[in-house]
Amino acid sequence: MSDRAIDGAVWSAPDNRATAHRLATVHEAALAGGTAPGEAGDAPRAVIGESWRRMLVSGVDPDHDRPQTPLPVAELERRRQVSQLATVLPVFHEGLLSAADAAQxxxxxxxAEGRVLWREGSAPVRRMADRLGFDKGADWTEGVVGTNxxxxxxxxxxxxxxxxAEHFVRxxxxxxxxxxxxxxxxxxxLLGTVDLSGPAPAFHPMTLSLVSSVARLAEGELRTRHHRSLERxxxxxAPVLARIGGRALAVDPGGxxxxxxxLTPPDRVPLPKAPEAGPLWLPRYGMCALEPLPGGWLIRVGRQESEPRPSRVVLDVSGRDGSTVTVSGAAGSWSHELTPRHAELLFVLAAHPQGRSAAQLARDLFGDDSRTVTVRAELSRLRRHLASVLAHRPYRFADGVEVELLLPPRPAHLLPQSLAPAVAAARLG
Structure with missing residues (x-):
């Protein structure tokens, strides 16, 4: 079989044993704090090296497995029922399950929290996985089982x-x-992951491409299902909106x-995670009334003479499954899931309550204070959701708004995917 490039490295199936030996040498050298012997190509791949550094900072033991605490059966079943991935299980079965059986x-x-919801495939390999605690309900995040x-x-x-031996734990x-x-x-x-795992000697160079392709198919199926629900x-x-005088919107449960x-139609309206019928304050629209529709909500937009404004913001960048901002006040609260870039921006603003200029933010995010056009464009997008709590000249949280910043227990785990200089500096302490 010819060599194939996979994720930045070249693997040769006939030379699998030699490849495993070379990786073990790289692993041992990295743990010893030195460099691997041989050519420059014997260094770990970038994605692996970055993960190993996280493991060393986190104190993951490469010689001992951490005991697993699987989810209780009831909680596992609850997570399965609420997971959007349950609706696309047939895509995974059709695209991967037969290949998994055939390839051991x-x-x-x-x-999204790394908890195993479903596990299927080769019975002998499932028994091998059981010995590692790699079963339904297990926590398969880096902090528990190392690089994987x-x-x-x-x-x-x-x-x-x-x-x-690219795995951190031996x-x-x-x-x-x-x-x-x-x-x-x-x-x-982020909804979760789909994975194929098995004995290293059974590795096939096309495994990653197959898994990636099926993941894209599953996301396409989710998109199709969403479009169908919107059409319904x-x-x-339509007939409800036609009878209404004034301003109103019809939205699905996700807004x-x-x-x-x-009104000028927006793409989306930020709703609380568990909306209820009745009065509700919404960014951009102020006080509204929420009424149920089959499969969604009717939002009647109306203003009061004295409109209550938000008074508190909680920026949560502590979790593994993304960042959120929650805005609350006398009229209730709502949460918005942030893109990685918007999480970086709000983190910097929370860390600098006196405010930042566009040039300072460009330096904080890109290390280049000339990228002010990009910064202003991102802030304009962010203000569609947070106009009532963000101020400018300089950019900052508005006066009178209490800001709480929730950080991960270890600074090194702050926004781990971020390359922003301000975030990298914060990780150091």
Whole structure:
């Protein structure tokens, strides 16, 4: 079989044993704090080297597995039921399960927190996985099991292959795994990962490409399902909107707009995670009334003479599954999931309550104070959701707004995918 480039490295199937030996040498050299002997190409791949550095900072023990605490059965079932990935299980089965059986591998699907929701495939390999605690409900994040395709893909936010001794923990060196992250096509929110894992000698150079392709198919199916649900809601909402005088919007449970009257139609309206019928304050629109529709909500827009303004912002950058901002005040609260760039921007503003100029933000985010056009464009997008709590000249949180910043327990875990100089400096302490 010819050599194939996979994720920045070249693997040769006939030379699998030699490749595993070379990786073990690189692994031992890295743990010893030195450099691997041989050519420059014997250094770990960038994605692996970055993960190993995280493991060393976090204190993961390469010689001992951490005991697993799997989810209780009831919680596992709850997570399965609420996961959007449950609706695309047939895509995974059709695209991966037969290949997993034939290649002595198992197919694993996790949620955004790295918890194994489903595990299927070769029975002998499942028994091998059991000995590692790699079973339904297990936590397969880097902080628990070290560098691995699932946990590292969750951090890197891209497909990852981890072969043999590229795993940080030695007990996993007999394995190869390939995982791809899965995102909600509506808003980019991380949903989980899909993974193929099996004995390292059974590794095939095309495994990562296969997993990545099936992940894209699953995301395409989610997108199609969402479009169908919007069309159904649009049909039922149209006669309701036609009878309304004034301003109103029809939205799905995620806030995606299917119809408006008296307004310029936005793409999406930020709703609380668990909206209820009744009065509700919304950014851009102020006080509104929320009424149920089949499959969504009707938002009647109206202003009061004395409109309550938000008074508190909680910026949460502590989790592994993305960042959120929650705005609250006398009229209630709502949360918005942030893109990585918007999380960086709000983190910098929270860390500098006196405010930052566009040039300073450009230096904070890009190390280049000339990139002010990019900064202003991103802030303009952010203000669509947070206009009531953000001020400018300089850019800052508005006066009178209390800001709480929730950080990860270890500074090194702050926004791990970020390359922004301000974030990198904050990770150092």
């Amino acid at each position: 591998q198992i197919m694993v699907i996790t949620d 395709a699932i946990g590292t893909a969750l951090v890197a936010r891209r497909p990852v292959l981890v072969h043999s 007990s996993h060196h007999a394995w190869t795994c390939a995982a791809a992250p899965l995102h909600d096509p509506r808003d980019g929110r 809601l649009r049909s039922s909402a 995606w707009v299917v119809g408006v009257t008296g």
